[in-house]
Amino acid sequence: MKRIYLSPPHLDGRERELLIRALESNWITTLGPEVEGFEEDIAKKIGIKGAVALASGTAGLHLALYMLKVGSGDEVLCSDLTFAASANAIIYCGANPVFIDSDRETWNISPELLEEELKYCAKNGKLPKAIVVVDLYGQCADYDRIIGVCSQYEVPIVEDAAEALGSTYKGKFAGTFGEIGIFSFNGNKIITTSGGGMLVSDNENYINRARFLSQQARDPAPHYEHSQIGFNYRLSNLLAAVGRAQLERLEEKVTKRREINLFYRRALADLPGIEFMPEATYGKSNCWLTVILISPEKFGSDRETVRLALEAENIEARPVWKPMHMQPVFKKFRIRGGEVSEDLFSRGLCLPSGTQMIGEDLVRITGVIKKCYKLNKK
Numbered sequence: 001m002k003r004i005y006l007s008p009p010h011l012d013g014r015e016r017e018l019l020i021r022a023l024e025s026n027w028i029t030t031l032g033p034e035v036e037g038f039e040e041d042i043a044k045k046i047g048i049k050g051a052v053a054l055a056s057g058t059a060g061l062h063l064a065l066y067m068l069k070v071g072s073g074d075e076v077l078c079s080d081l082t083f084a085a086s087a088n089a090i091i092y093c094g095a096n097p098v099f100i101d102s103d104r105e106t107w108n109i110s111p112e113l114l115e116e117e118l119k120y121c122a123k124n125g126k127l128p129k130a131i132v133v134v135d136l137y138g139q140c141a142d143y144d145r146i147i148g149v150c151s152q153y154e155v156p157i158v159e160d161a162a163e164a165l166g167s168t169y170k171g172k173f174a175g176t177f178g179e180i181g182i183f184s185f186n187g188n189k190i191i192t193t194s195g196g197g198m199l200v201s202d203n204e205n206y207i208n209r210a211r212f213l214s215q216q217a218r219d220p221a222p223h224y225e226h227s228q229i230g231f232n233y234r235l236s237n238l239l240a241a242v243g244r245a246q247l248e249r250l251e252e253k254v255t256k257r258r259e260i261n262l263f264y265r266r267a268l269a270d271l272p273g274i275e276f277m278p279e280a281t282y283g284k285s286n287c288w289l290t291v292i293l294i295s296p297e298k299f300g301s302d303r304e305t306v307r308l309a310l311e312a313e314n315i316e317a318r319p320v321w322k323p324m325h326m327q328p329v330f331k332k333f334r335i336r337g338g339e340v341s342e343d344l345f346s347r348g349l350c351l352p353s354g355t356q357m358i359g360e361d362l363v364r365i366t367g368v369i370k371k372c373y374k375l376n377k378k
């Protein structure tokens with residue numbers, strides 16, 4: 001039986017054509033017309049002033065915090081329920097993350113807990129240097145409320161929209177809500193360049209500085225002159241060509257992921273003990289991954305039993321991100337709340353959501369889940 005992966009790359013457009021064009025142009029380096037074109041395409045698509053193509057989303061997070069002058073001993077608030085890259089970038093800067101639990105309604109950072117934490121920080125006379133807000137599984141966080149509290153305390157937002165390209169919040173695209181936003185084009189994302197990322201901002205100073213820092217901070221001179229430390233974080237021109245072809249089909253990919261999500265919702269609607277990640281009414285998620293919660297007392301089996309039953313049928317499913325405060329490497333850092341993300345981790349399962357799946361694949365996947373329920377009811 002063919003393996004169904006969680007979210008594999010899907011090259012269904014002009015990738016080959018644009019890649020060959022890039023090869024033939026001989027711009028086989030980290031600059032060139034495809035890099036510039038990809039940056040313009042992304043900025044235009046999401047309605048932002050500037051974009052800088054990078055080797056990864058993680059590089060984008062690192063540069064964003066670095067440009068916000070996050071340094072040794074600073075604190076940076078961070079969504080607790082996320083992939084480790086969001087928090088790793090804080091550590092690269094020598095700072096300490098403070099994790100904030102999720103809101104049950106959106107699974108994103110809780111605006112109430114965020115406000116509590118900022119009040120606490122202000123009372124202690126040490127405000128965080130920045131906050132990393134994650135748009136989880138493609139759903140935007142509640143930006144009106146988050147921006148409201150953060151601007152009151154003048155804490156800049158870095159939007160980790162790694163998973164959320166094409167999603168919207170009140171009609172505005174993900175990635176545009178912070179001082180700086182980032183996307184990932186890692187192999188499992190809604191569009192991919194195999195590995196890659198983008199830093200975006202409406203502030204041209206950040207765009208110019210990110211471009212400068214990501215190219216080893218070369219000062220303008222005919223020889224190699226450096227007055228600052230830089231990074232080698234640029235995206236290859238060949239990969240940018242792949243990204244441009246992928247981006248041309250973003251709308252179709254969002255539509256397909258939303259259809260997959262709807263199929264699962266309908267197919268599993270009658271099963272007791274299954275809930276879906278709620279979609280907030282304030283926006284439209286790209287449904288990067290469809291995620292369910294399994295309550296063992298009602299469903300009869302737990303998340304892990306269902307995951308293993310899928311695996312036995314050659315279907316890849318993954319537990320929800322393990323919260324940062326539960327990770328051995330981040331245990332010593334502060335957490336505000338934590339019960340919601342722990343619960344989502346213990347019951348949450350990400351289902352295959354790749355855009356090349358066909359109806360048969362979805363029937364196969366939902367069939368296994370239904371069988372897990374029936375077996376327990378015998």
Ligand SMILES: Cc1ncc(COP(=O)(O)O)c(C=O)c1O
Nearest residue numbers: 056057058083085162184185186
């Ligand atoms: C929420 C989140 N942040 C950051 C990243 C890091 O992106 P990259 O793998 O491109 O470095 C990812 C995905 O990989 C992610 O899911």
